[in-house]
Amino acid sequence: MAAVVDVVAPMNEEGSKATVLKWGKSVGDAVRKDEPLLELETDKVTVEIASPVSGELTEILKAEDEQVLPGQALGRVRETQFPPVAAQPPVDSQPLVAAQPPVDSQPLVAAQPRGHRRLSPSVRRLLAEHGLSANDLAGSGRDGRITADDVVRRATAAGARGEPLAAPPLPAAGREGRMGERLPHSPIRRRIAERMLRSLAEAPHVTTIFQADLSQVLAHRARHGGDLERRGARPTLTAYFIAACARALRDHPQVNATFHEDALELHADVNIGVGTALGKEGLIVPVLKRAQELDLFGIALRLGRLVAAARAGTLLPADVQGGTFTISNHGVSGSLLAAPIVINQPQVAILGVGKVERRVCVLQSGGAEAIAVRSMCYVTLTIDHRAIDAFQANAFLTSLVATLEQWPSG
Secondary structure, three states: OOOEEEEEOOOOOOOOOEEEEEEOOOOOOEEOOOOEEEEEEEOOEEEEEEOOOOEEEEEEOOOOOOEEOOOOEEEEEEEOOOOOOOOOOOHHHOHHHHHOOOHHHOHHHHHOOOOOOOOOHHHHHHHHHOOOOHHHOOOOOHHHOOOHHHHHHHHHHHHHOOOOOOOOOOOOOOOOOOOOOOOOOOHHHHHHHHHHHHHHHHOOEEEEEEEEEOHHHHHHHHHHHHHHHHOOOOOOHHHHHHHHHHHHHHHOHHHOEEEOOOOEEEOOOOOEEEOEEOHHHOEEOOEEOOHHHOOHHHHHHHHHHHHHHHHHOOOOHHHHOOOOEEEEOHHHHOOOOOOOOOOOOOEOEEEEEOOOEEEEEEEEEOOEEEEEEEEEEEEEEEEEOOOOOHHHHHHHHHHHHHHHHOOOOO
16 A cells, blocks of 8 residues: 655744645646645745655645644655656657647647756746746756756846846736735734734843944945945945944853853854844844854855845745844934844844944043034944843943944045
8 A cells, every 4th residue: 555645844943833825736637756735835935845755646634724733744745656757768659749840839738947947936936036047057956957046046046147137027016005904914914913912022122322433344345345345245334234233242151142041052153043024924034143253244145145035035044033132223224223123032132234324423532622513323222121231232332333333444
């Protein structure tokens, strides 16, 4: 009797729920091992779930838009062994070949790239969004299959070279809603709401505010930004803040920690999450791992790839897990100050970066005062007051601001 194998939701370190986005197969369809069956949205990323065996999809246990927990069965496949591909019979035994229409009347067949016959829904969507053809890509997946990462890498490389790509499709009409209309919450919005409520309920939030002069940072970027871009990295201000945070967190490890009832766990690595806006869909926090080991170029390069994958919807679960500290650069959309910024549990602090603007400042040098115009921004640190006091918060921000204001311009 043929074995029936469960298709299960992946396990993850935080044990959070997921939502079934789309099934690519129907009950009764033949499937091969490692062929994508469905897509899950888990931890705010889209994950393809492949068939564990070759055979026939016999049951779908979780429908689209249904929530699932890690390890739950999503469907079942009856295992069968597909016969090996036989050698092509002689031409005279293939009467259907002669009956086929001319090649120029089969555009779909001609457009199929060799070795790329199976494209997952997410890969097809990304190809369309970036105006790419599967023929232009070399697949890195099993049997040469194109993966979502292949598309993101190709699009990122093309953008760095200045190659024109198709503009992403416009949002569907009415997506913003109309007066008096009820808009159902997306899975991302539901999970954001759950996490924000839990964080505020568990942790007493306190915010401290400093001001930073970014003149030295901007001078460094003006001098070296072109070289970084030629090497494939975009020198955003967020990259500078990540570098400065990595140094400050090394000097103040209690801010790079997790609160437990019996102890404060100080993390050996600095894994910095960066809040990335997804338009009206909400936000996501990809995590740049071991930032303490990277220079500015390495940070900018890895940050660019993570942000591109976040906006393309191709982040992996590991890309949004394991964060020990978070940066919210709310100033990119014009905000001067935001307080409190809700902490990304189970972390104990989150940095807020406001809009950079030219301000009149009083400078002191050698006991004298002078009025000058500088590029300034507000920086805030919202802390879990169970784990950190104002002393540690202010010491961290003092270190952070000093690193930014003393950035070598050479």
